[in-house]
Amino acid sequence: MSSKAPLVDQFARRISYLRLSVTDRCDLRCAYCMPERQVFLPRADVLSLEELHELSLGFIERGITKLRLTGGEPLVRRDVIELVKALGRRIGAGLDELTMTTNGTRLADFADDIAAAGVRRINVSLDTLDRDRFTRLARRDSLPQVLEGIAAAREAGLAVKINTVALKGINEDEIPDLVAWAHGQGLDITLIEVMPLGEVEEDRFDHYLPLSAVRDRLDKRWALTPSGHRTGGPARYFDIAETGGRLGLITPLTNNFCEGCNRIRVTATGQLYACLGGNERVDLRAALRSDRPEEALGEALDLAMRIKPERHHFAIDRPGAAPALARHMSTTGG
Ligand code: SAM
Ligand code: SF4
Numbered sequence: 001m002s003s004k005a006p007l008v009d010q011f012a013r014r015i016s017y018l019r020l021s022v023t024d025r026c027d028l029r030c031a032y033c034m035p036e037r038q039v040f041l042p043r044a045d046v047l048s049l050e051e052l053h054e055l056s057l058g059f060i061e062r063g064i065t066k067l068r069l070t071g072g073e074p075l076v077r078r079d080v081i082e083l084v085k086a087l088g089r090r091i092g093a094g095l096d097e098l099t100m101t102t103n104g105t106r107l108a109d110f111a112d113d114i115a116a117a118g119v120r121r122i123n124v125s126l127d128t129l130d131r132d133r134f135t136r137l138a139r140r141d142s143l144p145q146v147l148e149g150i151a152a153a154r155e156a157g158l159a160v161k162i163n164t165v166a167l168k169g170i171n172e173d174e175i176p177d178l179v180a181w182a183h184g185q186g187l188d189i190t191l192i193e194v195m196p197l198g199e200v201e202e203d204r205f206d207h208y209l210p211l212s213a214v215r216d217r218l219d220k221r222w223a224l225t226p227s228g229h230r231t232g233g234p235a236r237y238f239d240i241a242e243t244g245g246r247l248g249l250i251t252p253l254t255n256n257f258c259e260g261c262n263r264i265r266v267t268a269t270g271q272l273y274a275c276l277g278g279n280e281r282v283d284l285r286a287a288l289r290s291d292r293p294e295e296a297l298g299e300a301l302d303l304a305m306r307i308k309p310e311r312h313h314f315a316i317d318r319p320g321a322a323p324a325l326a327r328h329m330s331t332t333g334g
Helices: 049-061 080-088 108-117 131-138 144-155 173-182 211-221 284-288 293-308
Strands: 017-021 065-069 097-102 121-125 159-166 188-193 224-227 237-239 246-249 263-266 272-273 282-283
Touching: 017 049, 049 065, 049 080, 049 284, 049 293, 065 080, 080 097, 080 108, 108 121, 121 144, 131 144, 159 173, 173 188, 173 211, 173 263, 173 282, 188 211, 211 224, 211 246, 263 284, 272 284, 272 293, 282 284, 282 293, 284 293
Parallel strands: 017 065, 017 263, 065 097, 097 121, 121 159, 159 188, 188 246
Antiparallel strands: 224 237, 237 246, 263 272, 272 282
C-alpha cells in the first residue's frame, strides 16, 4: 500500500524541502565544481519533463512544501520553464515556495516567465565581480550576462540572493567588497565553504577557506549581529548595521549543520540522495518507470526516510586527499 504520510526520517526530522536537479549540464565550468572536460549524462538517463513533474507532485503529496530547482544549470534545460509553470500552479496548493538556484547566465531571457509562474525568490551564484577572475574561475567569459541576468530578475520583481563560494587565494580578498556590492543593491548574500565533492583538476584543499576566518575579517570592517532570520536552509544569518544588509554563512565543514536537516536531493536521473555528504541513495527513476509507479514511489520514499543518515562525513583536512564523495555538486544538485 502506498503511503501519503508526511516524510519523517529515522531521527524524527520532518523532511519538507526538496532540491531537484533538472539537468547535470552547465554552460560554465567553475573550477571547484567540475573539470573542463566534464562528461555529461546521456539524455535518456535524465528524467523527462513529465517524470520530473510527476515526481514533484509525489513529493508534494508527501509534505514537501519547499521545492528548489537546481542542476547543473537549470536554465540550460530547454523545457525547464514548462516545469516551472506547472509547479508554479501548486504554490498555495501544497507548495509554499518554488525557488531556483542558477548561475544567472540565461536569467535575462527567463526572469519574466519565472516571476510570472509564481516564483518569488531565486539564488544566483556569483563568486567574483572581476571579469578576468570570473573568466578564470568559471572558465567562461560570462560575467556581463550574469550581471544582466541579476538586473533582469530584479526588474521582474524577483528577490535575488547571491551565493558566493569562499575560495582561499581566489576571491578571499574580494569577499568584503562582494558583500558591500550585494548590500548596496539591496541583495542578501550568503557565503559557502567549498566542499569536497567530485574530482576537479586542482586540489581543493589549496582553496579551502574556513568561514570562521572570513568572519573575523568582516568583523573588523563591520559590526555583525547574529540574526534570528531563517529560510529553511542551513545558513546562519547576521545583520550588518553599516550596510543595512543580511549576510548568511553556510559552514558544512567548520560547523555541523545536520541536526535540523529538513532536506533531500534528487539528481536529474531521479536518484534521491538522502544526504549531500553521503552515499545513501534510492532510485526513484526505477520506481517511476516501473509498472506500478505510484506504489513504487511511495515505497522508495519510505525507504529514503529509513536510510537518511544522522550527519554528513565531509573532511577536507588533508592535502591531496580523495574527494569525500565521487559525485560532483552539479550531479547531486547544489
Ligand atoms: N549552476 C547553478 C549555480 O551555479 O547556481 C546551480 C547548481 S550549482 C552546483 C549550486 C551551488 O553549488 C552554486 O552556488 C555553486 O557555487 C555551489 N557549489 C558547486 N560545487 C561546490 C563545492 N564543491 N563546494 C561548495 N559549493 C559548491
Ligand atoms: Fe555550473 Fe553551477 Fe557548477 Fe558553476 S557551480 S559549474 S555554474 S553547476
